[in-house]
Amino acid sequence: MKLYDTKQQLAIEVLPSESGTVDIYCCGPTVYRFAHVGNLRTFLLGDLVRRTLRAEGTAYRYIQNITDVGHLNDDMHIDVAEDKILAQAKLENKDPFEIARFYEGTFHSDLAALNILAADAYPKASESIGLIVDLIAQLIYIGAAYQGNDGSLYFSARSYKDYGAISRNSLDQLRAGYRFDAEQSQGQEQGKRFHADWALWKAASENRAMTWPTPWGVGFPGWHIECSAMSIHYFPNGVSLHLGGIDLRFPHHENERAQSNVATNSEFVRQWVHGEHLLFDGKKMAKSAGNVLHVADLIERKIDPLSLRLLFMESHYRTQMNLTWESIEAAHTTLKRWRKKIASWPGGGRVDQSITSAITTFFGDDLNTGSALLLLRKFEKDESISDADRRATFLALEDLLGLELNQMSPTELPSEALALVQARASARENRNWPLSDQLRDQLLELGVRVNDGPEGQTWELI
Ligand SMILES: [Zn+2]
Structure with missing residues (x-):
């Protein structure tokens, strides 16, 4: 299979990593609202890649993260950069973790509705704090990260010489004042030493929801470091294909690439593939x-x-x-x-x-x-x-x-039965037999009998 690599600007052969499988990492959702169909188009990209590899007989692994903390709102109407999930929790008057779990659930049912294959794992940022802290400690040890005078931890953009190769930005082009990251434009990140540096970990007061203790004080992780920590953890031999929407090319993927490459002393991602806007x-x-x-x-x-x-x-x-x-x-x-x-x-x-x-x-x-x-x-x-x-x-x-x-x-079918039929097809695809049986019983209550034959699931109204 060939796919277009954004960095090299040409279609290249998809190859397995040293592990022997095509190791795919796809940036997942920030779970604070319903996914819109534009998000689903990006997630479908990952599905089509896997179905093609499967048809060709190529083995793959697929990881997609769930961002449930630390992705700051870039809505310019908000004066102070705010965590998207905390903002939504305030709006719905709910616990932020409750918000995150709810929208994580709707993300999975949307994937099922589009028959998108499930990932091998969906690691959550809030459950990967240890990995993130370890990676930051490593970057500090290497000399690529530092603690600013505001207590937050920053990545030093100048520590990575090849910065900007995916999006064709250079550090010179990213002069101070250029809006290349929402939190930077909004007067946050006061403690950094260079305009293009970005926060790996944000210092916060203990009264803030969703914070964790670290050797450098209480706070919460930045968004970019999350994807580096997870992809390095799941794919220590490197990522074959990194997928995401085109809007993530910069700064998210540039920053991720700098972090991962410095930490592993390698070109960690072989190929960057981006889906266009809808x-x-x-x-x-x-x-x-x-x-x-x-x-x-x-x-x-x-x-x-x-x-x-x-x-x-x-x-x-x-x-x-x-x-x-x-x-x-x-x-x-x-x-x-x-x-x-x-x-x-x-x-x-x-x-x-x-x-x-x-x-x-x-x-x-x-x-x-x-x-x-x-x-x-x-x-x-x-x-x-x-x-x-x-x-x-x-x-x-x-x-x-x-x-x-x-x-x-x-x-x-009645619409509630349609969703269940599709969820069951996806459960069977993922060999989740208990869920498949449970959905079959639910459908029966709605007057729909499903039968499993050699050509898959069929149904009839009873
Ligand atoms: Zn990402």
């Missing part, structure tokens, strides 16, 4: 513009969330994509048509290997999913191929596409 009705999704789209909005309109998965695959992950209700509804129509045809086509056909291998090759070519789907649409209408063979071929691609094509149209 627009809705031509505009960037923003709370203030009122155009933030969530999975729940689709379910409310009785649209199968997998329509979004199909629609995302129509565009290349590196192009800015404009979502509209018309395009989502068109994708839903296609999905329903495919499912209906497949259900009506007879079984016992032969898989057309030339089609499955051409489609897998498109996926392997920097995720050229758009061309893969074009080919599939052509194949769907190819009358020279028997219905049975077309059915067998479509179903053979299910593992790669993840569209649940062997289902009847799930929009006939």
Whole structure:
């Protein structure tokens, strides 16, 4: 498989790390609100990479962190940089950990709704403080970090000579006054020695929620150090692929790269892969513009969330994509048509290997999913191929596409049952049998019986 590397600015072969597996790290959510569909497009990128590697027979491991502390709000309307989770906890009048656990739960159900494969682990920042503190201690020992006169700990940007290679920024370009980090622009980080340095650990009063003791005093971790600590811990031999949204390229990934490379004395991440922005009705999704789209909005309109998965695959992950209700509804129509045809086509056909291998090759070519789907649409209408063979071929691609094509149209299901059916498919995918059984019983109570066959899960109304 080839993927575009942001640092080298070209598509390169994805290779395993020294461990022998393709070790993938994807920046996870900050759990203080519902994920919008733009976030899900980035998470789908990680899913498509894994499905392609799986189709090619390549072993991988996948880690995605959960940021539940230390990600400061960059909303410029707030005078003082504030932790996103603490701000939301105040707003909802709840305990910050309760907020974090709630939105962590909705993150997982959104992933399940889009059939996104589960990670091998979802380490939480709040449960990785020891790793973070150890890494900071190491950076101080090396001489790449220091304690400022405000008590906070900073990374010394000048200790890493190759700073800026992912985003093509240099320290000279990052002059004082340039807004390259929200907390820096808002009069925080008074104690640092150089304008481009950033906080690894922020000193805080003991009265603040979510703080921990360290040898340097009470405080909480910065956001960038979290990803270095976790990726080094899970992948001590280095990361093969580091994924994230394009907005994380700078400063988050630059800072992470500097920390990890200095700490490990290596080019720790082999390849940086970024997904582009998603627009809705031509505009960037923003709370203030009122155009933030969530999975729940689709379910409310009785649209199968997998329509979004199909629609995302129509565009290349590196192009800015404009979502509209018309395009989502068109994708839903296609999905329903495919499912209906497949259900009506007879079984016992032969898989057309030339089609499955051409489609897998498109996926392997920097995720050229758009061309893969074009080919599939052509194949769907190819009358020279028997219905049975077309059915067998479509179903053979299910593992790669993840569209649940062997289902009847799930929009006939009540919406609560639809979510459960999808959660169960994902539970089975992840071999979580107890959860799968529990969901089966819940569905039965809603009048939906699920059956597990060789082609996966099917359901019927009783
Ligand atoms: Zn990250």
